Amino acid sequence: MRSAFFSLRAMTKKSLQTALIHSSYEAPPGFDAFPTAIHHASTVLFKDVAALRSGEWKEKNAYTYGLHGTPTTFTLEARLAEIEGGEFCLLAPSGLAAIAMIDFALLKTGDDVLLPDNVYNPNRELGRWLQQDYGITARYYDPLIGAGIAALIQPNTKLVWTEAPGSVSMEVPDLAAICKAAHDKGALVALDNTWSAGLALRGFDLGVDIIMQALTKYQSGGSDVLMGAVITRDRGVHERVATAHMRLGMGVSADDTYLVLRGLPTMKMRFEAHDSGARKVAAWLKARPEIGRVLHPAFEDCPGHENWKRDFTGAGGLFSVLFDARYTEEQTDRFVDALTLFGIGYSWGGANSLAVPYRIQAMRKEWKDGGVLVRFNIGLEDPDDLIADIERALATLRAA
Ligand SMILES: *Cc1c(COP(=O)(O)O)cnc(C)c1O
Numbered sequence: 001m002r003s004a005f006f007s008l009r010a011m012t013k014k015s016l017q018t019a020l021i022h023s024s025y026e027a028p029p030g031f032d033a034f035p036t037a038i039h040h041a042s043t044v045l046f047k048d049v050a051a052l053r054s055g056e057w058k059e060k061n062a063y064t065y066g067l068h069g070t071p072t073t074f075t076l077e078a079r080l081a082e083i084e085g086g087e088f089c090l091l092a093p094s095g096l097a098a099i100a101m102i103d104f105a106l107l108k109t110g111d112d113v114l115l116p117d118n119v120y121n122p123n124r125e126l127g128r129w130l131q132q133d134y135g136i137t138a139r140y141y142d143p144l145i146g147a148g149i150a151a152l153i154q155p156n157t158k159l160v161w162t163e164a165p166g167s168v169s170m171e172v173p174d175l176a177a178i179c180k181a182a183h184d185k186g187a188l189v190a191l192d193n194t195w196s197a198g199l200a201l202r203g204f205d206l207g208v209d210i211i212m213q214a215l216t217k218y219q220s221g222g223s224d225v226l227m228g229a230v231i232t233r234d235r236g237v238h239e240r241v242a243t244a245h246m247r248l249g250m251g252v253s254a255d256d257t258y259l260v261l262r263g264l265p266t267m268k269m270r271f272e273a274h275d276s277g278a279r280k281v282a283a284w285l286k287a288r289p290e291i292g293r294v295l296h297p298a299f300e301d302c303p304g305h306e307n308w309k310r311d312f313t314g315a316g317g318l319f320s321v322l323f324d325a326r327y328t329e330e331q332t333d334r335f336v337d338a339l340t341l342f343g344i345g346y347s348w349g350g351a352n353s354l355a356v357p358y359r360i361q362a363m364r365k366e367w368k369d370g371g372v373l374v375r376f377n378i379g380l381e382d383p384d385d386l387i388a389d390i391e392r393a394l395a396t397l398r399a400a
Helices: 016-021 049-053 071-084 095-106 121-134 146-152 175-184 235-247 254-286 305-311 329-338 383-398
Strands: 088-092 112-116 137-141 157-163 188-192 210-214 228-232 291-295 318-323 342-344 353-358 373-377
Touching: 071 088, 071 210, 071 228, 071 254, 088 095, 088 235, 095 121, 095 157, 095 188, 095 210, 095 228, 095 235, 112 121, 121 137, 137 146, 146 175, 157 175, 175 188, 175 305, 228 235, 254 291, 254 318, 254 373, 254 383, 329 342, 329 353, 329 373, 329 383
Parallel strands: 112 137, 112 157, 157 188, 188 210, 342 353
Antiparallel strands: 088 228, 210 228, 291 318, 318 373, 353 373
């Protein structure tokens, strides 16, 4: 059937069933819009056999298979590399998958990996698993060790993980000193840079080799996507990570990739709004008698504050407090339950504020402070409303 309205390609006559698959319609060329197009693909088509035979996906200038990249995923990778000041980027289906991909790329049986004692807990558990089942030793260091890490680096230490700051207890490491010590002894340094979204900390400039981001947080900004990224500057390191990415079949969905791309233009403004809201709430909490300590990198009593001051240009929405040791966990749980504007749940970077109590003394053997730790993610609500909500909930501490 011919139509005068739609432009149809002339094709040989085919049955309705085949026509449902091989349509004659071709959309007119020349369409343009700001959003990146969402390309869904498992199969990627080659124009002929010669093109199929010459397919080279590694340089990201050709397409071979959906898993190896589409214009949608290449665009997000390039934009994330740009933000961090890197050269290469690979996407993973979660932040944790990105962490695992780095370990699989850079560690083999007999190697040693160092992790900060305040590292994101699933990364700590991954280290324990590598040690238990894969013949890799995983050792944990004081996040404030600085140049002293040199004494821990052995000839088989291939990777030093850093996280700036640790996303529960908030110690800020001296990244430049750790990188120097690691490089002097031939180890690579990976940074979990999720807290600063790559906006407030220039990891590569401090000597970091590999930057990992949980795009689940600020990049998405919607509390609706799980995705991770690994960004590098050195081609050799990138190629090792790319091999792990390929061998492990790390794919991400086109729709999720689009959601992250959609979040990027507003990310810096959202980050700054989270930052100013969080500092206002943290300052208010600091003056409260119920609170023992505020663990916010921009505050002087946060361990490693001097490193934050030297290296960072902002802070975002995540910080923790230690309640005064006179309050029991039962009381502070009641406080968290009494909050109405804060969800109880993990993650951060979305518009909604969150609160999570942590058993920090059980997580960290050398932890000296008493008092229950509660981590706040300050969302994009009016901070005065959040303060009023916290003030109401604090009143429950006084109830018998
Ligand atoms: C959330 C988070 C991750 C993991 O990201 P997922 O996408 O949830 O797997 C890793 N590191 C830090 C610091 C995080 O906050």
